[in-house]
Amino acid sequence: MLQALLETLDRDARQRNDWGQVASYIPELASIDPAQFAISVCTVDGQEYHAGDVQVPFSIQSVSKVFTLALALGRLGGRLWERVGREPSGRAFNSIVQLEREQGIPRNPFINAGAIVTTDAVLGQRAPRETLGEILSFLREAADDSDVHINEYVARSEQRTGDRNYALAHFLRSCGNLHNDCDRALGTYFHHCAIEMTTVQLARAARFLCGGFRGHRMIGIERVRSINALMMTCGHYDGSGEFAYRVGFPGKSGVGGGIMAVVPNVASIAVWSPGLDQYGNSKQGTKALESLSKATGWSVFA
Amino acid sequence: MLQALLETLDRDARQRNDWGQVASYIPELASIDPAQFAISVCTVDGQEYHAGDVQVPFSIQSVSKVFTLALALGRLGGRLWERVGREPSGRAFNSIVQLEREQGIPRNPFINAGAIVTTDAVLGQRAPRETLGEILSFLREAADDSDVHINEYVARSEQRTGDRNYALAHFLRSCGNLHNDCDRALGTYFHHCAIEMTTVQLARAARFLCGGFRGHRMIGIERVRSINALMMTCGHYDGSGEFAYRVGFPGKSGVGGGIMAVVPNVASIAVWSPGLDQYGNSKQGTKALESLSKATGWSVFA
């Protein structure tokens, strides 16, 4: 029945044929065909359901911020919160306004500034290569799949066109909230954003945030709750309230069109469609999750 | 066991003896003894648990915004969202800055500006008296208790000192987003904020938002989820992310020191302690909910 539902969601997305705009700031993302859709669901009873372009790897972009956050909390624990807040931002994902108002403390770890600080915290005094190795290992273990890679072209393209992120990084550094130099922190940041996965891999990787999956207790339940809370209030930039309202369970979107979501104790989900809405979240991906929520009654809110 | 836990929470709050500041802008609130605490829990199996000053009525203030939202959604349905947003504000509860930036559309129904618009929507073209009657009836039915009243002194005191709210109302009106005149809309608003309840009454009143309580389906499940989502992302002003992170289930605070919360399908909760933290939320109330969440494992996030 869930399999049939996913197939319906896939067909509906293609029939609506209203894909939104793909991200245009780097050639690698701008050239992607928007008319693509994939959805994968892993339920806690060990079943998996897939529909659509589930074998196409896509750039997970900001979805990677969830994994670096998990690692940062592992390394620093609560001290991370001295450097980054836990509040929705009420601004665009790459706004620098808020950063000035709050003197270099990003509002949360999922806007760009906050993710740069989180990356800096994971880096510590290690080499970027070593840190990226740790991030990839974490992801591969979570996904039970060694075939997760960084797309070097995407990473370098981000670096070349990353002036807005460089502005954020230099601003953070001017406030004393970036310990590595800008090139080092951003190099690492751009690389983990350039990880590519399929929805199959991403839905599996999300199991550790769900609770209830055997053998996927990679982090403690307290931390799982913390990360899900942050995804719920801050996971979709300035569309986070809308997502909570329409979908009703935690998720994190990326500008590559992916969304990773979890229905606690029920299922982990990955959806992908590269066209974006005005907040930078996948248009058909969000729509599919809303329909899935309505059809299944999956919601944390009753 | 839950009874013992609530008694521990009550004792801990009193032992910490760190009560925060009571709201000082009107004499009726400023003169309240901060060293008070009460907590009430209704579980879906029909049990109730209480500890502390559970028979002391307090001013529910912004908690009332949840009930007017429920009524506004009943009257207007989705059209309400043409006049008010569903996003966390990233600002103080009474900020007018955001209102100017977004041209008179408040970010959500729980900041003051949004609650004034919501009140205006519930009013429609009716008399304030009739509208307040409807709000009280709704609350009394939800609480199964006819002894819920408006404190007229508090309402009038708010009106006398309400320049910031008058500023918001006139600004809304200048943007065409207030249909009643300012006195009429604010008169109604100040009165429903001045409703007084005990935690016993408030915990019972919250059952309709919980799901799972027999005989408390006052609104449809879709609407319950919507309201809980809004409480989760916007229920504690600029401390909403923090509350989601620390407590892990939806709630709405008031400047009188009350917090109404729901653990979907599990329990409805009311806590009260009049001293506030820097965001205007009950200091010991929040702390107690955090401890309750930790001790019981109640969380929507896993």
Added chain:
Amino acid sequence: MLQALLETLDRDARQRNDWGQVASYIPELASIDPAQFAISVCTVDGQEYHAGDVQVPFSIQSVSKVFTLALALGRLGGRLWERVGREPSGRAFNSIVQLEREQGIPRNPFINAGAIVTTDAVLGQRAPRETLGEILSFLREAADDSDVHINEYVARSEQRTGDRNYALAHFLRSCGNLHNDCDRALGTYFHHCAIEMTTVQLARAARFLCGGFRGHRMIGIERVRSINALMMTCGHYDGSGEFAYRVGFPGKSGVGGGIMAVVPNVASIAVWSPGLDQYGNSKQGTKALESLSKATGWSVFA
């Protein structure tokens, strides 16, 4: 020669036939024919030059703020600056954003919030009628003309539609920076903004700010310099820098299309054309002053 120049300016304005938009927020201003132009110049040698619709009285609106400022400085001296700043605002004339950021201290006496505070200071504990009498007397003396009146229709129309100004006034009052109640302060404010004058009257009235006119030392030279400095940096809302750049001497505009300007020790000027540019300043009025400056070399900047 100056006479010929003014006639050329008048003819040019009419030939360009590009009048801008008249203020639309009250019927009395919205219904004015934009295709009008008048200019009057008084030189320190006692000559006067006029061209265009110089006998048509117009609503001086914000130009009146210069006269209330002069009176406020006379009553309070430097203590006025504890309640209002002297910096350009970088915002629209009726913005409330800045007021929140600077906690109720308006940036300068020429934005609406600052002029409301200035009016409140001139009022003190007197009756509005008495205060308006003083303002009118001052203006009549400055203009050597008893035929200067308040248009009651305009004043009442402003009051009826003045929600934005009421929002500012209530906000100021919530910050403790409005001593009279909002109705009293705004009533006085709307009335002095509704004074009507011709360019002939207004150019004459401006002589006291020029220096060098015999018999027009109504205030000391120090205060003249102060007021001119404020007109230079803040006299045209968020177009003040532009006006200083293009015109090169101090002036104050009003939303009725009037501009009062002074070339220190040389001449006083009034120009009127009711169509406005995007900042709310007279479009053809500004253009005419720019041409006048170029043709005569009148500039304080060399």
Added chain:
Amino acid sequence: MLQALLETLDRDARQRNDWGQVASYIPELASIDPAQFAISVCTVDGQEYHAGDVQVPFSIQSVSKVFTLALALGRLGGRLWERVGREPSGRAFNSIVQLEREQGIPRNPFINAGAIVTTDAVLGQRAPRETLGEILSFLREAADDSDVHINEYVARSEQRTGDRNYALAHFLRSCGNLHNDCDRALGTYFHHCAIEMTTVQLARAARFLCGGFRGHRMIGIERVRSINALMMTCGHYDGSGEFAYRVGFPGKSGVGGGIMAVVPNVASIAVWSPGLDQYGNSKQGTKALESLSKATGWSVFA
């Protein structure tokens, strides 16, 4: 008499012994003794007057922005204003907030972001070395003195600690308003800010902005007026209105404690005292100019 006055100003500054804080962000400026003062005046009749530490070269910092603006206007004419505005900013000199609000168009050429764009315009496609040579030549010719140099230590120190300026530059580039790369534009910017001059040299260099000096018509009178207008409305960051009010003629300050000022057709002035007020302008320098204005009656405002 003017000589005696300057000596009094020098003595008064030293007697007040209230020097403000020297700029602390680079060691070269932080280590300067704040108890220094110098003032130089050149009058249009060819006389010069000096008092205080007039032979001590100091870092002119933002005062250099006036000269690069003159050169940029020479190269681009009015096209410069497509890339930078002419309005006071209402913000700190290095704020990035405004830049986001106005989508990469700095408010004026004297805040840091605007000066970086202006430097970029002067650079065009030339080498930084060549451009700096042109700036130095211009300054040496203006000052009639070949002994004007760049302090390389200061320039390099700025570059090392210039994260806030790098943030601005990258932000500008992300908006398409920086044509050279950040290192190239900022390298040039930091170097021209690191020019060192005495008040004698700087007062002489300012003659070209005064009008009335024989042989100092380096730029046309129209441009002189334009630059003076900008210095009047934007020359002292968020203290520009205050400076216009208290001093009454145009000037430009630098964080090294220097102020260059002109009384059109009367005199050019340089004052230096390294301690700063809260806006980043020389505390005793501003005070001395205010006293000078009062004592001489020099003011453009009457």
